[in-house]
Amino acid sequence: MLWTRLAREPLDGGGMPRRDLEIEWEVAEDERFAKVIARGPGIATPLFAHSVHVAVNGLRPARWYWYRFRSGKHLSPVGRTRTAPAIGSSPDRFRFAFVSCQDYQAGLYTAYEHLAGEDVDLVVHLGDYIYEYGVRSGNPVRRHEGAEVTDLQGYRNRHALYRSDPHLQHAHAQFPWMVTWDDHEVANDYADAAAQEPKSPDSFLKRRSAAYRAYYEHMPLRRSSLPQGPDMRIYRRAQFGDLVHISMLDTRQYRSDQPCGGAIQPRCAEALSESQTMTGPAQERWLLQNLDRSPARWNIIGQQIMLAQFKAGNGAEALFNMDAWDGYAAARARLLAFMANRKPSNPVVITGDVHSSWVNDLETNFDDKTSSVVGTELVGPSISSELPPPFELAVEAARADNPHSKFFEGSSHGYVLCDVDRRRMRSDYRVVSDVTTPGAPVSTLASFEVADGRAGAHPG
Ligand SMILES: [Fe+2]
Incomplete structure (x- = not known):
């Protein structure tokens, strides 16, 4: 998918005429467009904020291409993208980076400046692409342009503000992206039709419709993700030959409400209930079927909230994050039992x-030290978001009660580089030293490897 948006006044509704505009797109085998191999017309319509989504067919697999758009006398900057390896092929190597959480007010996108210079085939975004909040009090690094966004115009302007960042733009122009959302693309800790604060489902679903629509408009998503009112299918799969398959999950749209009052709580019976769902039954069946039928050596599951258990304290007093899979323990147990039994x-x-x-080992029973490791979880740092100060200390204090958690670091920002071959998957946690002043260097915080056929990551 090639994506662009026409906007003369991106932060104020777009500033475009209220009619369809014709555009042209071109794809070339070289950066200078000497060998243009595909071109065609397109329409930028005010119905979708003059965004443009072009599906280009007939390209060759596993190749870099360059593309640009023309609208009247305006020529866009040049973007680069890459096609996936062919379905039946056996690539030796695939590299991708994964990112999440880019609160504009919390910091600069220096991590993207460095990511744009990395050698990867794909960028995977796991959500919190925008934050819906109003202007932060105190002295934020940068400012949102207004109050908390709740309607279509507000979400469109917020996406446009985030996209005005040159490092984010450049990272989009260097690689294909595969995106999914978390909560802040709509509202903090929402669950299906329930907002965090009690509001009528009707008014929340109206808000969700606006947020999903603006998200579709601003992302390189296929028509299969076209929103229908408050519904939008974003969970999907991508195949990179027989080496890597990625199942991208949506853990917000179909989930049960956070149990036991939400947030960080001792676990009540609701958190263990069989009826608590994170994915909804249809997406759960789809995921298990993907894993069962996949011919891929590496089966990546891209999702939002932590899958591994993490408890602070012991016994009935132990605290769990009810927004994460710890609040949906039976659904997690089904997924992990499937991994143990069907061995994807x-x-x-x-x-x-x-x-x-x-870095977490995934086990069928996190409280049983003899439980076998059935999978691996890599949790990436934010691009620029903040943590409430007690979080890091609380996690450090509880590390000993969570031996399946092999690595934790809570103060750096960056991305995770994954280098996959037929023998192992290597992950480098790449972090910048600071997001408050421009030009901070990048370094590798830690590296882990998962060996083919052996679940669990080890320092590499
Ligand atoms: Fe976040």
Whole structure:
């Protein structure tokens, strides 16, 4: 999918005429467009904020291409993208980066400046692409342009503000992206039709419609993700030959409400209830079927909130995050039991949401030290979001009660580089030293490897 949007006044409704505009697109085999191999017309319509989504067919697999758009006398900057390896092929190597959580007010996108220079085939975004909040009090690094966004115009302007960042633009122009959302693309900790604050489902679904629509408009999504009112199918699968398959999950649209009052709580019976669902039954069946039928050596599951258990304290007093899979323990147990019994090849879960870096063993019973490891979870740091100060200390204090959690670091920002071959998957946690002043350097915080056929990551 090639994507662009026409906007003369991006922060104020777009500033475009209220009619369809014709555009042209071109795809070339070289950066200078000497060998244009596809071109065609397109329409930018005010119904979708003059965004343009072009599906180009007939390209060759596993190749870089360059593309641009023309509208009247305006020529867009040049973007680069890459096609996936062919379905039946056996690539030796596939590299991708995964990112999440980019609160504009919390910091600069220096991580994207460095990511744009990395050698990857794909960028995977795991959600919190925008934050819906109003202007932060105190002294934010940058400012949102107004109050908390709740309607279509507001969400469109917010996406446009985020996209005005040159490093984010450049990272989009360097690689294909595969995106899914978390909560802040709509509202903090929402669950299906329920807002965090009690509001009528009717008014929340109206808000969700506006947010989903603006998200579709601003992302390189296929027509299969076209929103229908408050509904939008974003969970989907991508195949990179027989080496890597990615199942991208949506853990917001179909989930049961957070149990036990939400947030960080001792676990009540509701958190263990069989009826608590994170994915909804249809997406759960789809995921298990993907894993069962996949011929891929590495089966990546891209999703939002932490899958591994994490408890602070012991016994009935132990605290769990009710927004994460700990509030949906029976649904998690089904997924992990499936991994234990059906043994899909090398399941690796990649996770965002918690603004911190983790490596976790996935076990069928996290409280049983003899339980076998059935998969691996890599949790990536945020691009620029903040953590409430007690979080890091609380996690450090509880590390000993969570031996399946192999690594934690809670103060850095960055992205995770994954280098996959037929023998192992290597992950480098790449972090910048600071997001408040421009030009911070990038370095590798930690590296882990998962060996083919052996679940669990080890320092590499
Ligand atoms: Fe976030």
